[in-house]
Amino acid sequence: MLQNSDRNCACGFCKSTNSRILYKTYDIFENKYTINKCNDCSSYFLAPRPTNEMLAQAYDSSYYGEKEEKFSSPLIEKALDYFRSGRSRRLSKYLNNGAKVLDVGCGNGRFLKYLLNYGYYELYGTEMEGNSAKRASRTPEIKLKVGSLEQNDFPENYFDAITLFHVFEHLAEPKQMLEIIAKIIKTNGIVVFSFPNISSFQSKIFKGKWLHLDPPRHLFFFEPKDFINIMQGHGFKIIKKHYFSLEQNPFGAVQSSLNLTTKKREVLFESLKGNKNYIKEYSKLNLFFQKIFFVFSMPFFSLFDLFSSVLGKSATVELTFIKLK
Numbered sequence: 071m072l073q074n075s076d077r078n079c080a081c082g083f084c085k086s087t088n089s090r091i092l093y094k095t096y097d098i099f100e101n102k103y104t105i106n107k108c109n110d111c112s113s114y115f116l117a118p119r120p121t122n123e124m125l126a127q128a129y130d131s132s133y134y135g136e137k138e139e140k141f142s143s144p145l146i147e148k149a150l151d152y153f154r155s156g157r158s159r160r161l162s163k164y165l166n167n168g169a170k171v172l173d174v175g176c177g178n179g180r181f182l183k184y185l186l187n188y189g190y191y192e193l194y195g196t197e198m199e200g201n202s203a204k205r206a207s208r209t210p211e212i213k214l215k216v217g218s219l220e221q222n223d224f225p226e227n228y229f230d231a232i233t234l235f236h237v238f239e240h241l242a243e244p245k246q247m248l249e250i251i252a253k254i255i256k257t258n259g260i261v262v263f264s265f266p267n268i269s270s271f272q273s274k275i276f277k278g279k280w281l282h283l284d285p286p287r288h289l290f291f292f293e294p295k296d297f298i299n300i301m302q303g304h305g306f307k308i309i310k311k312h313y314f315s316l317e318q319n320p321f322g323a324v325q326s327s328l329n330l331t332t333k334k335r336e337v338l339f340e341s342l343k344g345n346k347n348y349i350k351e352y353s354k355l356n357l358f359f360q361k362i363f364f365v366f367s368m369p370f371f372s373l374f375d376l377f378s379s380v381l382g383k384s385a386t387v388e389l390t391f392i393k394l395k
Contacts, residue, residue: 079091079106079117079118080119081106081108081110081111081113081115081290082113082115082116082119082244082289082290083108083111083113083115083244083245083290083292084108084110084111084113084245086108086109086110086111088108088109088110089106089107089108089109089115089117090106090107090109091104091105091106091117092104092105092106092107092114092277093105093277093278094278095116095277095278095279095283095285096278096285096335097128097285097286097335098128098334098335098336098340098348099124099127099128100334101120101124101285101286103116103117103118103285103286104116104117105117105277105278105283105291111296111300112292112293112296113290113291113292113296114268114290114291114292115289115290115291116283116285116286116288116289116290119289120285120286120289124286125286125287128286128287129198129200129287131200131201133200133287146342149317150317151180151184153316153317154180154181154184155184155187157181157184157233157235158181158182158184158185158187158188159184159187159188160312161185161231161233161260161262162185162188162189164231164260164390165185165188165189165191165230165231165260166189166230167189167190167191168190168191168192169189169191169192169230169231170191170192170194170228170229170230170231171185171191171192171193171194171229171230171231171232171233172194172195172196172219172224172229172231172232172233172254173193173194173195173196173232173233173234173235174195174196174219174232174233174234174237174247175196175197175198175234175235175236175237175240176195176196176197176206176212176214177197177202177205177206178202178205178206179195179197179205179206179207179208179209179212179214180209181233181235182195182209182211182212183209183211183212186211192213193211193212193213194212194213194214194215194224194229195212195213195214195215196214196215196216196217196218196219196223197214197215197216198216198217198218199216199217203216219247219250220250221246221250221253223254224254225254226253226254227254227255227256227257228254228255228256229254229255229256229259230256230259230260231255231259231260231261231262232251232254232255232259232260232261232262233261233262233263234247234261234262234263234264235262235264235388236264236265236266236318236386238263238265239265239266239288239289239290239291240287240288240289241289242289244290248300248301248304249304251304252304252305252306252393255393256393257393257394257395258392258393259392259393260390260391260392260393261301261306261390261391261392261393262388262389262390262391263297263388263389263391264315264386264387264388264389265291265292265297265386265387266282266283266284266288266291266385266386267293267294267313267382267383267384267385267386267387268291268292268293269293269294269382269383270378270383270384270385270386271374271378271383271384271385272319272322272323272326272378272384272385273385275326276326276327276329276330279326279329279330279335280322280326280329281321281322281325281326281329281335281336281339282318282322282385282386294311294382294387294389297389298389301389301391305393305394305395306391306392306393306394307391307392307394308389308390308391309390309391309392310388310389310390311382311387311388311389311390312387312388312389312390313378313379313380313382313383313384313386313387313388314375314376314379314384315375315384315385315386315388316372316375318385318386319371319375319378319379319384319385319386320368320371320372320374320375321339321364321368321371322385322386323367323371323374323375323385324338324363324364324367324368324371325338325339327363327367328360328363332352334348334351337349337352337357337360338357338360338361338364341357341360341361
């Protein structure tokens with residue numbers, strides 16, 4: 071096992087420096103890191119902590135997609151809309167008409183927009199400045215805040231539901247976010263988190279080449295059981311665990327497998343976003359064969375994820391909580 075060096079190895083969640091190194095990883099800019107496990111709070115985190123300059127580079131316009139949509143293929147965007155609609159339908163089962171719903175890190179806002187297919191709700195979203203926020207601003211039904219969610223943005227007991235879909239692992243101050251959520255959610259309100267499952271089979275197999283590590287953007291990770299315990303400490307009760315994700319998990323296995331064969335990571339994913347500068351050293355033939363592998367391996371990896379989800383070992387997890395008194 072690797073030993074801690076003099077680098078900044080403070081836990082991304084509890085700030086403890088009492089941790090152990092599990093394995094090495096690297097980002098698309100070829101910066102090197104390790105994945106550490108905190109001995110105090112049991113979270114996993116990226117070390118060293120990326121600098122503000124590194125994060126600014128990672129969240130440049132290519133991350134959000136530089137065209138009208140994030141992905142260059144209309145088929146991919148249609149598929150993503152199908153999954154967004156499914157998430158909206160699942161959440162709507164907990165909501166009454168007139169419910170106030172906040173989506174933290176709302177992206178292009180279409181998850182919130184699809185909620186209106188299932189009832190009348192007051193829609194709120196936050197999104198960092200960039201192309202995603204510009205897309206979300208085109209939906210007039212969303213009361214959008216460009217920037218991060220802060221302590222005094224909303225009064226106490228304001229929202230009936232709050233969602234964070236693959237957002238929590240990006241946050242620089244996650245404990246503060248949990249405190250804000252616990253404050254602004256109503257009693258019996260619903261909070262939904264989705265994030266990479268660090269205890270998944272994919273994580274164990276691919277280690278530092280796993281797509282869902284996504285360094286330097288993903289700063290920390292939890293095993294679902296540990297995150298549930300943390301939420302219980304903030305006054306929440308788990309009411310649903312959803313492991314199978316056709317949207318996230320099979321492609322995660324596809325790209326992670328390809329990462330084993332290429333010097334750069336996430337080449338296929340970046341090509342699907344139209345990031346021509348990143349993939350310029352790869353020939354059209356190489357990219358074609360990567361896409362062929364994607365098409366023909368997806369059925370196998372979908373079945374693999376279905377099996378993994380039964381055991382709670384799929385690549386991502388969606389956890390639904392209710393706020394107790």
